[in-house]
Amino acid sequence: MRALVAGLLGVLALVATWELYRAVGPEAGVTVGGTVVLPRTSDLAMPHVWEMLRVFGEPASGASDADSVLVVVLGAAGFTLRIAAVGWLVAVVVGLALAVLMARSGLAESAILPWVILSQTVPLIAIAPLVRRWGSQLEVGGLEWQNEYSVAVIAAYLAFFPIAVGALRGLKSPVASQVDLMHAYGVGWWTTLRTLRLPSSVPYLLSALRLAAASAVIGTVVAEASIGLRGGIGRLVIEYAQSAGGDPAKPWAPIFGAVAVGLVAGGVVALLGLFLKPYRRQEVLS
Amino acid sequence: MSAGTHAVEVAGVSRVFDTKKGPVVALDDVDLTVAAGEFVSLIGPSGCGKSTLLRLIADLDQPTSGTIAVRGKGPRQARLDREYGIAFQQAGLLPWRTVAANIELPLQVHGVAKGARRARAAELLELIGLTDFADHHPDQLSGGMQQRVAIARALAESPKLLLMDEPFGALDEITRERMQNELVRIAAETGAAVVFVTHSIPEAVFLSDRVVVMSPRPGRITGVVDCQLGSSSSRTDAVRDEAGFFHAVAAVREHLHGTAPVAVRGVETR
Numbered sequence A: 001m002r003a004l005v006a007g008l009l010g011v012l013a014l015v016a017t018w019e020l021y022r023a024v025g026p027e028a029g030v031t032v033g034g035t036v037v038l039p040r041t042s043d044l045a046m047p048h049v050w051e052m053l054r055v056f057g058e059p060a061s062g063a064s065d066a067d068s069v070l071v072v073v074l075g076a077a078g079f080t081l082r083i084a085a086v087g088w089l090v091a092v093v094v095g096l097a098l099a100v101l102m103a104r105s106g107l108a109e110s111a112i113l114p115w116v117i118l119s120q121t122v123p124l125i126a127i128a129p130l131v132r133r134w135g136s137q138l139e140v141g142g143l144e145w146q147n148e149y150s151v152a153v154i155a156a157y158l159a160f161f162p163i164a165v166g167a168l169r170g171l172k173s174p175v176a177s178q179v180d181l182m183h184a185y186g187v188g189w190w191t192t193l194r195t196l197r198l199p200s201s202v203p204y205l206l207s208a209l210r211l212a213a214a215s216a217v218i219g220t221v222v223a224e225a226s227i228g229l230r231g232g233i234g235r236l237v238i239e240y241a242q243s244a245g246g247d248p249a250k251p252w253a254p255i256f257g258a259v260a261v262g263l264v265a266g267g268v269v270a271l272l273g274l275f276l277k278p279y280r281r282q283e284v285l286s
Numbered sequence B: 001m002s003a004g005t006h007a008v009e010v011a012g013v014s015r016v017f018d019t020k021k022g023p024v025v026a027l028d029d030v031d032l033t034v035a036a037g038e039f040v041s042l043i044g045p046s047g048c049g050k051s052t053l054l055r056l057i058a059d060l061d062q063p064t065s066g067t068i069a070v071r072g073k074g075p076r077q078a079r080l081d082r083e084y085g086i087a088f089q090q091a092g093l094l095p096w097r098t099v100a101a102n103i104e105l106p107l108q109v110h111g112v113a114k115g116a117r118r119a120r121a122a123e124l125l126e127l128i129g130l131t132d133f134a135d136h137h138p139d140q141l142s143g144g145m146q147q148r149v150a151i152a153r154a155l156a157e158s159p160k161l162l163l164m165d166e167p168f169g170a171l172d173e174i175t176r177e178r179m180q181n182e183l184v185r186i187a188a189e190t191g192a193a194v195v196f197v198t199h200s201i202p203e204a205v206f207l208s209d210r211v212v213v214m215s216p217r218p219g220r221i222t223g224v225v226d227c228q229l230g231s232s233s234s235r236t237d238a239v240r241d242e243a244g245f246f247h248a249v250a251a252v253r254e255h256l257h258g259t260a261p262v263a264v265r266g267v268e269t270r
């Protein structure tokens, strides 16, 4: 409850800051040595917060039976959330599998970990068309590759990283005496994984899952935009940006949509954390 | 006496660690026999190989040379046959498990049925006096209570040998003495032999039938002191004030530092 109040206060503070600067900031913005460090306070650069909210009530297009922007953005948010969720699930499976493999053998760790890290230095914009092209050549049992799959794959590509790294840290977190104990019991590696390493990794895993959820959402939005997949927030961002001339507040609508997707994704992980509560007792210690 | 009747037999054991700075002789030609039901303490300055010796007995590490028998078997076989229970300086309880579930851990990983596990845990909780805390989690216990749980866990499979590496090292003096009293009682009740690593001379003397003194670089046994402070049932706090206690303390100190015994004076000035 306190967290909720604090969150609301944070949003209010943000809105207040925005409007305050809007009111007292210089018209031409603040520039240091020719670089703009604070934006212009024009309607185009900084629409009022209530203008942004007003947009949601307006029809999304000129057509007479057009849905309101709110309905369109919500629909797009749902679409994006679904793809992000698939990407996140794939990332969890792949990331966990890699982490277990790396925890199992030092050789695997030194062979895989550099590649895992390197994978994140490749810009998304570069791999999006590649994934799409490779995908279009795939056809499994009459099931044709959809652009949606490409987007999910890209989201997973971005999201598996925090999971692989976080889970690996978690799996290796038991102290020497705990590992010795399992060895003394003469139990195998898998039993040790089940009874000691996996439960120990829960606190690490939860923060990794949270990071991965954010990554999956960002990956989905960016991939939608760069592949040009219709229906999601990514595409809407581009579409509405083009109408900024007519209504400067409109491009903000899909941005709020993306934030909403991120909040829901984060909320789901937080819910997961509630179920795993007994395993989070060690958080106080670590 | 046949080899099978001894709890531990260490013969000519050396352990050399290969480090970046060259070989480190942690143990050099160590011989040690622990009889069934005997309480033996290992004492000596840091780095003299106490933990190494204990780990070799527990088959958590292998000797470079020499032989070890645990209850008449090779260390590996003894470990797989669950001949010993073990406890370390850190209690190492699993924080997500209740006290009872922590005690049940070894039974659970060895496939003991739930009912039998419960019963055994209840017995051990009684033994360590924590019955009321069965459903608590480790973070709700004091350090001393956690260590008692770790000892109960080590006893879960009724081993005839207990290996303990500074189990009271992190406890305050008051808790420590109480735990020592309790350990004497537990060892007597279970009839288990104990190999106990410690840094505290009074602790070693109070607990043990024999105190084995070690010295570092290379790790060697430099002396063995017989304590014999009476049977475990009569070994209460009063023993700590007896002349025999001070004699043994002085003898251990002499082996450690090579100085003349001073304990008799210690008794007289009380």
Ligand SMILES: Nc1ncnc2c1ncn2[C@@H]1O[C@H](COP(=O)(O)OP(=O)(O)OP(=O)(O)O)[C@@H](O)[C@H]1O
Pocket: B017, B018, B019, B024, B025, B026, B044, B045, B046, B047, B048, B049, B050, B051, B052, B053, B219
């Ligand atoms: N895994 C290892 N690799 C390299 N050297 C080791 C290893 N384990 C122990 N040693 C070395 O062996 C020697 C004995 O170590 P050990 O831990 O047995 O001492 P100890 O008597 O238990 O000391 P303490 O009282 O501080 O616990 C030390 O010099 C230590 O540095």
Ligand SMILES: [Mg+2]
Pocket: B050, B051, B052, B165
């Ligand atoms: Mg040690």
